[in-house]
Amino acid sequence: MDAATAHAEAHTEHELSFWRKYIFSTDHKIIGIQYALTSMFMAVLGGFLAMFVRLQLGWPGRQWPILGSLFPGGMPGGEMTQAFYLSSVTMHGTIMIFFVLTTLLTGGFGNFLIPLQIGARDMAFPFLNALSYWLYPPAIIVLLASFFVSGGAAGGGWTSYAPLSALPQAAPGSGMGQTLWLVSLAILIVAFLLGSLNYITTVLQLRTRGMSMLRLPLTIWALFLTSILSLLAFPVLLAASIMLLFDRMGGTSFFVPAGLIVGTVPVDHAGGNPLLWQHLFWFLGHPEVYVLILPPMGMVSDILANNARKPIFGYRFMVASLASITFLSFLVWGHHMYTSGMHPLLGTAFMTTTLIIAVPSAIKTFNWLATLWRAKIRFTSAMLFTLGFLSLFVTGGLTGIMLGQPPVDIYLQDTFFVVAHFHFVMGLAAIFASFAGTYYWFPKMFGRMMSERLGKWHFWLSFPAAYLTFFPMHYAGLMGMMRRIYSPALYAHLQGLQPINIVVSIGAFILFSAQFIFLYNFFRSTRRGPKAERNPWGATTLEWQAPSPPPHGNWGAHLPVVHRWAYEYSTPGMADDFIPQTQPSGVPVGAGTGDGEGAHRGGDGTHGDGRARSG
Amino acid sequence: MASEHSTTGEPTHSDRSAVAFALVMAVLVVGAVVGTLVARGRWWIPPLASVQGRDVDRLLFVTFGIISAAFILVQGLLALLVWLYRDRGQRASHWHEHRGLELTYTIVPAVVMAGLTITAAGLWSRIHSTPPAGALVVEVRAEQFGWRARYPGPDGRFGKSDRAAFTRERVDPATMTQRIQQNPFAVDPNDPAGRDDIVTQDLRAAPMHLVVNRPVEVRLWSKDVVHSFFVPRFRMKQDVVPGITVSMWFTPTATGTYEIACAELCGLLHYSMLGKIVVETQEQFDAWLAGQNP
Numbered sequence: 089m090d091a092a093t094a095h096a097e098a099h100t101e102h103e104l105s106f107w108r109k110y111i112f113s114t115d116h117k118i119i120g121i122q123y124a125l126t127s128m129f130m131a132v133l134g135g136f137l138a139m140f141v142r143l144q145l146g147w148p149g150r151q152w153p154i155l156g157s158l159f160p161g162g163m164p165g166g167e168m169t170q171a172f173y174l175s176s177v178t179m180h181g182t183i184m185i186f187f188v189l190t191t192l193l194t195g196g197f198g199n200f201l202i203p204l205q206i207g208a209r210d211m212a213f214p215f216l217n218a219l220s221y222w223l224y225p226p227a228i229i230v231l232l233a234s235f236f237v238s239g240g241a242a243g244g245g246w247t248s249y250a251p252l253s254a255l256p257q258a259a260p261g262s263g264m265g266q267t268l269w270l271v272s273l274a275i276l277i278v279a280f281l282l283g284s285l286n287y288i289t290t291v292l293q294l295r296t297r298g299m300s301m302l303r304l305p306l307t308i309w310a311l312f313l314t315s316i317l318s319l320l321a322f323p324v325l326l327a328a329s330i331m332l333l334f335d336r337m338g339g340t341s342f343f344v345p346a347g348l349i350v351g352t353v354p355v356d357h358a359g360g361n362p363l364l365w366q367h368l369f370w371f372l373g374h375p376e377v378y379v380l381i382l383p384p385m386g387m388v389s390d391i392l393a394n395n396a397r398k399p400i401f402g403y404r405f406m407v408a409s410l411a412s413i414t415f416l417s418f419l420v421w422g423h424h425m426y427t428s429g430m431h432p433l434l435g436t437a438f439m440t441t442t443l444i445i446a447v448p449s450a451i452k453t454f455n456w457l458a459t460l461w462r463a464k465i466r467f468t469s470a471m472l473f474t475l476g477f478l479s480l481f482v483t484g485g486l487t488g489i490m491l492g493q494p495p496v497d498i499y500l501q502d503t504f505f506v507v508a509h510f511h512f513v514m515g516l517a518a519i520f521a522s523f524a525g526t527y528y529w530f531p532k533m534f535g536r537m538m539s540e541r542l543g544k545w546h547f548w549l550s551f552p553a554a555y556l557t558f559f560p561m562h563y564a565g566l567m568g569m570m571r572r573i574y575s576p577a578l579y580a581h582l583q584g585l586q587p588i589n590i591v592v593s594i595g596a597f598i599l600f601s602a603q604f605i606f607l608y609n610f611f612r613s614t615r616r617g618p619k620a621e622r623n624p625w626g627a628t629t630l631e632w633q634a635p636s637p638p639p640h641g642n643w644g645a646h647l648p649v650v651h652r653w654a655y656e657y658s659t660p661g662m663a664d665d666f667i668p669q670t671q672p673s674g675v676p677v678g679a680g681t682g683d684g685e686g687a688h689r690g691g692d693g694t695h696g697d698g699r700a701r702s703g
Numbered sequence: 704m705a706s707e708h709s710t711t712g713e714p715t716h717s718d719r720s721a722v723a724f725a726l727v728m729a730v731l732v733v734g735a736v737v738g739t740l741v742a743r744g745r746w747w748i749p750p751l752a753s754v755q756g757r758d759v760d761r762l763l764f765v766t767f768g769i770i771s772a773a774f775i776l777v778q779g780l781l782a783l784l785v786w787l788y789r790d791r792g793q794r795a796s797h798w799h800e801h802r803g804l805e806l807t808y809t810i811v812p813a814v815v816m817a818g819l820t821i822t823a824a825g826l827w828s829r830i831h832s833t834p835p836a837g838a839l840v841v842e843v844r845a846e847q848f849g850w851r852a853r854y855p856g857p858d859g860r861f862g863k864s865d866r867a868a869f870t871r872e873r874v875d876p877a878t879m880t881q882r883i884q885q886n887p888f889a890v891d892p893n894d895p896a897g898r899d900d901i902v903t904q905d906l907r908a909a910p911m912h913l914v915v916n917r918p919v920e921v922r923l924w925s926k927d928v929v930h931s932f933f934v935p936r937f938r939m940k941q942d943v944v945p946g947i948t949v950s951m952w953f954t955p956t957a958t959g960t961y962e963i964a965c966a967e968l969c970g971l972l973h974y975s976m977l978g979k980i981v982v983e984t985q986e987q988f989d990a991w992l993a994g995q996n997p
Contacts, residue, residue, distance in 0.1 A: 170971045170972065170974075171971060174968070174971070174973075243971075244968060245968045249928075249929050249967070249968070250929075251927070251928050251929070251945055252928040252929065252968070252969060252970060255927075255928070258847070258927065258928055258970055259970040259971055260971065344945075345945050345946025345947075346867045346870065346946070347866045347867030347868075347869070347870050347946070348870070348926065348927055348945055348946075349846075349869055349870065349883060349926050349927060350847070350927045350928075351847070351927075352876065352879055352880040352883055353876070353879075354869055354870035354879070355870065355927075356870075358867075360946070361946060361947075362929055362944050362945055362946065363944060363947075396788070396795060397794075397795040398795045398796065398797070398798070398799065399797065399799035400799065401798075401799050401800075401801075402799070402800065402801075402805050403799065405805050405809075427931065427940050427941055427942050427966075428942045428944065429941070429942050429943075429944045429947060429949040432827060432828065432830075432831035435827055436824045436827060436828070439820060439823060439824065439827070440820055440824075443816040443819060443820050444813075444816065446812055446816050447809060447812050447813045447816065450808055450809075450812040451805065451808060451809055453777065454804075454805075454808040455805070457777070457780055457781060457784060458801075458804065459799075460781075460784035460785065460788055461784060461788070461796075461798070462788060462795065462796035462798060463784075463788040463795045463796070464788065464790050464791075464793055464794065464795040465717070465721070465785060465788050465789050465790055466717065466790050467716065467717055467720030467721065467724070467789070467790075472720065472724070475724060475781065475785060478781055479728065479731070479778055479781060482773075482774070482777045482778065482781075483774065483778075486770035486773055486774055487770065489766060489769070489770055489816075489819070490763065490766045490767065490770065493762065493766065493819060493820075493823035493827075494823060494827045495758070495759050495762055495823055495826040495827050495830060496759065496762055496763045496766060496823070498759065498830070498938060498939065498940050498941075499748070499759060499763065499935070499938045499940065500763075501940055501966065502931060502933075502940070502966040502967060503966070544720075548723065548727075551727065552727060555731060555734075559734075559735065559738070560738070563738075563742045563746040563747070564746070566742075566746070566747055566748050567746055567747065567748065567749065568748070568749060568933075568935035568964070570933070570964055570965070570966050570974075571966075571968070572968045572973065573973060573974035574973070574974040575974050576974075578974070578975055578977050579962055579964060579977065580962055581749045581935045581936070581962060581964075584745060584746070585746065588746055655799065657795065657797070658794055658795040658796065658797050659797055660797055665794065665795065
């Protein structure tokens with residue numbers, strides 16, 4: 089063990105006030121935790137809104153007197169209004185995509201993990217990093233304020249297609265609510281841009297000695313490529329949002345053509361094109377789904393290798409497939425627009441690029457499976473959620489092959505088949521990977537262990553409930569049930585659908601409830617969990633060489649030096665079944681605990697400075 | 704945290720989790736297969752009623768078959784590997800590269816995707832080809848929250864329509880309302896071709912009429928926001944974009960009544976934007992058309 093980390097604990101932090109240390113901190117770990125906690129708050133809210141949607145779709149037209157008194161605005165007399173339903177749909181999507189998954193994965197995990205896994209003391213620009221976080225709460229306040237303005241929150245879907253979103257008179261939610269939605273998003277995008285710039289610079293500039301690009305853990309590769317994606321794609325949505333604000337308030341006509349009449353009132357716009365909004369939106373919107381799925385791909389690769397006690401299979405193919413997915417994701421946005429009226433030849437072109445993405449996705453999937461071959465699988469909560477990710481990602485990815493073909497998409501576009509598809513492939517997959525990441529890195533974040541027993545309850549309830557909720561949606565979609573409808577009751581082709589919607593709603597209620605086990609476990613463990621040692625999972629990557637939790641500056645007096653790649657598990661001829669990246673080659677691995685193969689077991693404490701942080 | 708190790712042969716934590724996971728995955732795969740078989744009778748794509756839809760359905764179900772096989776294979780493999788390689792005190796292998804294997808699962812999906820791309824591209828271009836001569840032409844106007852249709856009348860020609868006409872003149876709201884209701888397609892009153900045009904009422908109350916086995920070209924435009932013209936039984940869906948006219952064509956194959964749904968969120972009553980189509984014989988259609996007042 090080199091001496092770099094041995095003195096970590098001796099490193100004294102600057103004496104900072106509580107406010108500078110935990111609130112307006114520039115420490116990447118604190119900022120990461122701030123991002124994560126804020127995202128968790130928003131996740132509860134976003135999930136809660138989904139419950140309203142499912143309540144309505146499971147039992148349309150039914151009255152819920154108790155809810156009527158709790159939510160007199162949205163459910164007067166106990167029956168949900170159409171406006172509140174549409175606001176719930178819109179805000180659920182907006183919150184989950186931008187305010188939960190993007191912020192949690194890049195803001196939370198990205199912030200916490202990048203400096204620790206590359207051996208840096210902090211981000212390249214700590215102040216920008218803090219600024220990035222502190223733009224997030226104002227964006228939330230603006231977004232949530234929209235529930236209380238005249239007309240309610242935005243109700244045009246998370247895609248906010250113009251002209252519906254451009255004309256305040258077109259719908260109640262297109263009033264002040266839509267303006268606030270755009271302002272909120274613009275603020276948040278600035279936060280994402282500051283973050284992305286920081287992550288890219290940090291990975292390129294602050295890797296410690298020996299940490300070549302091809303020694304980076306896949307988590308870092310994924311976060312690095314995600315940041316490039318964000319940095320290039322989000323400005324387009326920022327521009328589009330500002331253009332839409334101009335259309336709404338400044339009298340411009342980017343997205344509104346001449347001659348429109350809403351009801352019987354003519355519209356004073358001319359010269360715009362609604363398809364322009366769709367192109368700009370999806371130019372971000374599609375890369376965005378990869379912003380949500382690349383970090384999970386990286387994180388589960390590392391958690392899988394650790395719990396399988398095997399090197400990740402096909403590391404170079406994994407990096408290459410991440411990179412090719414990143415590149416291709418800029419060239420597929422039009423597959424959201426096959427039926428939009430754009431030229432059919434564009435449909436053919438976008439189909440080609442879309443189906444090509446199936447290839448790197450298949451490579452990743454089979455590489456994960458091959459990692460399990462002749463492994464030694466530990467069923468930690470982190471591993472269970474990783475396995476859950478694999479299953480959910482495959483289920484959602486496969487239906488993408490149907491939707492990717494324009495002739496098939498003609499029928500399935502804007503039905504619940506699409507809703508099922510993206511909830512599996514980016515919603516559930518990303519959130520399951522986030523849970524895996526939380527169970528795995530919690531000890532490093534808080535210096536304590538989460539309850540494995542509660543973690544398993546959480547998994548065994550969530551995983552079946554996820555399938556119960558989203559799998560039957562495929563059938564609803566195949567029947568032709570349209571997205572975002574308040575009730576399917578009017579349509580002959582949707583008669584007999586209701587049992588499916590009820591099953592989906594019950595599944596959703598179970599799924600949402602199960603998350604409170606996680607929340608309880610999380611918050612309880614921050615105070616009551618058993619103290620975590622430096623490297624409780626027997627992991628190879630650098631963060632596990634720092635104390636749990638790492639102090640300000642992470643590494644004490646000397647930065648760690650990297651001697652090998654991140655996947656040295658079960659190396660033949662070695663007593664331990666893992667070799668940390670800091671272990672120089674040729675030097676025998678530190679004294680095992682004697683069982684010859686279970687050296688990663690809790691309590692060995694032989695790696696790092698040999699001293700678990702016992703309180 | 705303490706992960707369990709079996710050295711005694713007794714069931715361990717690892718065994719229990721592996722059994723549970725494999726079991727849940729088995730239930731998932733069997734449930735998906737059985738669920739799909741059950742759904743085929745009750746919760747399935749509605750009966751087909753157009754020529755183009757045959758190819759769409761074939762491609763849909765061929766792809767469905769391919770992904771179902773992949774689903775069973777991958778989920779099954781995942782369950783099997785998790786079960787086989789649970790921690791029983793063994794040492795994991797260090798195996799992490801195999802060029803041949805990796806190339807296999809690069810090339811096989813690539814070939815399948817290429818096949819699907821070529822097939823789908825052919826069908827897509829057929830769907831978007833020029834409608835055949837002799838096709839019926841109907842113009843459909845979408846608005847919040849309903850549909851109307853216009854037929855060219857006996858002369859077979861639509862009168863000129865100037866959709867921006869209403870917005871150029873500034874008249875009082877009552878006059879505007881009256882004008883829009885009297886002339887919803889903004890047909891130029893001076894164009895003789897427009898005098899015999901037939902404009903329907905809202906298609907929910909007054910269905911659009913089409914002829915069985917006769918191709919029909921539908922020209923779509925919107926008065927306000929984006930809508931989507933979706934006829935599930937014809938496997939046809941086309942967004943209706945304000946400011947442009949988009950055409951689509953298809954051939955209904957069975958007489959009867961069909962539904963138009965709006966598939967793109969268009970405002971508060973999006974869910975109720977229902978229209979109807981009646982498909983009938985040419986004779987019935989002619990009789991219906993003759994009974995309409997221009």
